Amino acid sequence: MDLRTSxxxxxxxxxxxxxxxxxxxxxxxxxxxxxxxxxxxxxxxxETEMFAHNYLYYVVDNxxxxxxxxxxxxxxxRKLEDASGNKIYYxxxxxxxxxxxxxNQYIDFIIKDKKTNALFTNMKTEDYNxxxxxxxxxxxxxxxxxxxxxxxxxxxxxSNIKYNSQYxxxxxxxxxxxxxxxxxxYEIYSKYNENKITGLTNYKIIEGIYEFCLxxxxxxxxxxxxxxxxxxxxxxxxLWAIGxxxxxxxxxxxxxxxxxxxxxxxIWAVLITIFLSIAIECLNIANYITIILAIVxxxxxxxxxxxxxxxxxxxxxxREFIKSFFVYKMLKWCYIKIKELLKVLNEKTTENxxxxxxxxxxxxxxxxxxxxxxxxxxxxxLIGFWIWTYYKLKKYVISQDKIKEALxxxxxxKNDINLNEYxxxxxxxxxxxxxxxxxSGFSNAIKESLKSERLKTELITNVSHDIKTPLTxxxxxxxxxxxxxxQNEKVKEYINILDKKSQRxxxxxxxxxxxxxxxxGNVKLxxxxxxxxxxxxxxxxxxxxxxxxxxxxxxxxxxKENIEIKADxxxxxxxxxxLFSNITKYAQENSRVYIDIIKKMRxxxxxxxxxxxxxxxxxxxxxxxxxxxxxxxxxxxxxELMQRFVRGDKSRYTEGSGLGLSIAKSLTxxxxxxxxxxIDGDLFxxxxxxxx
Numbered sequence: 239m240d241l242r243t244s245x246x247x248x249x250x251x252x253x254x255x256x257x258x259x260x261x262x263x264x265x266x267x268x269x270x271x272x273x274x275x276x277x278x279x280x281x282x283x284x285e286t287e288m289f290a291h292n293y294l295y296y297v298v299d300n301x302x303x304x305x306x307x308x309x310x311x312x313x314x315x316r317k318l319e320d321a322s323g324n325k326i327y328y329x330x331x332x333x334x335x336x337x338x339x340x341x342n343q344y345i346d347f348i349i350k351d352k353k354t355n356a357l358f359t360n361m362k363t364e365d366y367n368x369x370x371x372x373x374x375x376x377x378x379x380x381x382x383x384x385x386x387x388x389x390x391x392x393x394x395x396x397s398n399i400k401y402n403s404q405y406x407x408x409x410x411x412x413x414x415x416x417x418x419x420x421x422x423x424y425e426i427y428s429k430y431n432e433n434k435i436t437g438l439t440n441y442k443i444i445e446g447i448y449e450f451c452l453x454x455x456x457x458x459x460x461x462x463x464x465x466x467x468x469x470x471x472x473x474x475x476x477l478w479a480i481g482x483x484x485x486x487x488x489x490x491x492x493x494x495x496x497x498x499x500x501x502x503x504x505i506w507a508v509l510i511t512i513f514l515s516i517a518i519e520c521l522n523i524a525n526y527i528t529i530i531l532a533i534v535x536x537x538x539x540x541x542x543x544x545x546x547x548x549x550x551x552x553x554x555x556x557r558e559f560i561k562s563f564f565v566y567k568m569l570k571w572c573y574i575k576i577k578e579l580l581k582v583l584n585e586k587t588t589e590n591x592x593x594x595x596x597x598x599x600x601x602x603x604x605x606x607x608x609x610x611x612x613x614x615x616x617x618x619x620l621i622g623f624w625i626w627t628y629y630k631l632k633k634y635v636i637s638q639d640k641i642k643e644a645l646x647x648x649x650x651x652k653n654d655i656n657l658n659e660y661x662x663x664x665x666x667x668x669x670x671x672x673x674x675x676x677x678s679g680f681s682n683a684i685k686e687s688l689k690s691e692r693l694k695t696e697l698i699t700n701v702s703h704d705i706k707t708p709l710t711x712x713x714x715x716x717x718x719x720x721x722x723x724x725q726n727e728k729v730k731e732y733i734n735i736l737d738k739k740s741q742r743x744x745x746x747x748x749x750x751x752x753x754x755x756x757x758x759g760n761v762k763l764x765x766x767x768x769x770x771x772x773x774x775x776x777x778x779x780x781x782x783x784x785x786x787x788x789x790x791x792x793x794x795x796x797x798k799e800n801i802e803i804k805a806d807x808x809x810x811x812x813x814x815x816x817l818f819s820n821i822t823k824y825a826q827e828n829s830r831v832y833i834d835i836i837k838k839m840r841x842x843x844x845x846x847x848x849x850x851x852x853x854x855x856x857x858x859x860x861x862x863x864x865x866x867x868x869x870x871x872x873x874x875x876x877x878e879l880m881q882r883f884v885r886g887d888k889s890r891y892t893e894g895s896g897l898g899l900s901i902a903k904s905l906t907x908x909x910x911x912x913x914x915x916x917i918d919g920d921l922f923x924x925x926x927x928x929x930x
């Protein structure tokens with residue numbers, strides 16, 4: 239078992255780690271508390287110097303409040319009057335000061351102004367004089383009359399009151415006068431009343447912590463080293479195991495691990511600050527709910543710190559800690575851009591360097607003129623410089639457009655291109671020279687290609703004519719031999735073979751001449767309105783015997799109304815004849831042949847916009863579809879099948895020349911139609927589109 243990938247062990251470690259850290263913190267607090275207060279003989283909090291100091295804090299502060307109430311117009315006390323008409327000022331804000339550690343909630347006091355006989359108190363009673371007499375019988379009391387202190391609180395008696403009072407006043411009011419400077423005008427009576435408030439208070443919690451720490455002095459001595467040991471072990475394990483998952487060798491990064499590290503730290507700092515502030519406030523307002531809330535906030539802070547620590551460890555282990563900083567990415571981006579800039583400067587092409595220096599010069603001049611913007615001349619120069627720069631850029635763009643247009647014309651097949659290279663400068667001048675050379679070379683290539691095509695056409699025509707003369711003689715003599723009364727059956731067989739082969743050679747020669755004429759455009763068209771239904775029905779009738787011989791059933795789908803198209807009747811018939819001839823040669827016997835003639839509407843052209851004919855309402859076209867099943871496996875593409883001398887029957891056992899489909903396609907396109915072949919398994923489909 240790989241301990242690094244154990245989810246259970248990691249979960250246990252994540253749970254125990256904050257608990258042991260909390261125990262360490264509490265143990266350290268316990269030890270420091272014992273160091274300061276552990277030597278006291280009493281385990282009661284009211285016997286400690288801390289209690290005495292806080293007690294005196296509260297009493298002295300209220301003396302100051304009484305003085306401010308009468309002399310400075312402060313409103314700390316609410317004015318009351320007793321039955322005898324004495325002035326009584328009642329303080330009902332016993333819970334407002336947190337630095338008394340809650341002791342103020344248990345102290346009753348009566349402060350009497352000797353001059354006015356006014357009473358300042360936080361008690362409500364019918365007889366204040368009687369209450370003053372009873373204060374000496376309290377568990378803890380502190381009275382001061384005529385400069386003499388009566389108290390059973392050890393740390394604020396006559397021997398140490400001068401030091402303590404000076405310290406108190408320096409903290410409370412910022413002045414370093416003795417308490418005798420203020421209390422000479424007052425009589426002070428106070429007592430500790432532990433029954434004043436019931437339930438859990440801040441003071442009771444502090445008292446409980448104090449008594450617990452003194453009663454359990456040995457506890458932190460045991461818990462601290464044990465907790466440190468387990469915390470160390472768990473921390474080492476987590477450092478070792480974080481990032482590894484079962485079945486995966488490399489460190490796995492999550493979405494959080496891919497965030498910029500500065501953002502992670504910022505979120506951590508904000509959340510920790512917020513939750514710690516709330517936790518501290520909860521501890522100041524001590525009760526069961528706030529203590530539980532403080533503990534919950536501690537664990538929330540731990541979770542936030544754990545997430546931050548985990549992503550930090552993962553990044554370090556993955557060796558992507560530095561890379562995860564946004565600053566690093568910015569510096570890297572700047573480095574790459576500077577490197578690319580230096581690479582451009584080091585290239586041999588002078589134009590790149592020239593553009594860079596021009597641009598740098600533009601920035602320098604703009605900065606200089608902008609810095610002198612407060613002067614009128616600099617403004618004029620800057621505006622003029624910008625206008626001049628715009629003019630140069632505009633001129634450069636216009637020159638680029640000329641070269642772009644020239645390249646577009648070359649791409650579209652135009653070769654009459656001649657850029658005036660003397661109007662251009664720099665790299666654009668070089669480009670213009672190259673474009674002119676390309677256009678010239680392209681023109682020469684076209685001329686050579688046309689010349690070659692013409693020579694081939696002439697050669698084919700001449701050879702075909704040369705073949706025709708002896709071929710005609712052969713055919714004539716074969717006809718004469720067939721008319722002779724020859725009794726030898728073997729000779730008759732030979733004569734029939736000669737007849738078939740000579741007729742095939744004649745057909746091949748005619749197809750070759752026609753293909754040559756059509757491809758070179760050397761065909762004169764006589765366009766007229768042709769009834770397409772009538773032509774197809776007529777051709778089907780002519781091929782009826784050949785279709786029946788192969789047992790091919792013709793299935794036609796045509797509209798009821800007549801369909802007329804603009805075409806040359808001879809060449810349109812030749813197209814249909816070639817297609818039907820192809821069917822009789824290559825279609826599967828005992829199968830169906832589907833002929834569909836449909837009139838369609840074209841909404842948009844290929845570019846997605848309506849052409850001129852469509853805008854004039856002439857958006858109809860005729861679709862002719864002929865489908866049959868091939869008897870041979872079609873291991874050939876449709877593009878290859880339309881090339882010259884290519885046949886679906888690769889064995890060449892049939893009498894085809896391989897020119898029929900090529901001639902049909904060329905004749906269709908010559909008359910403005912579209913010719914397309916689709917092969918789907920053994921299905922052979924021809925689609926022809928013809929403008930109505």
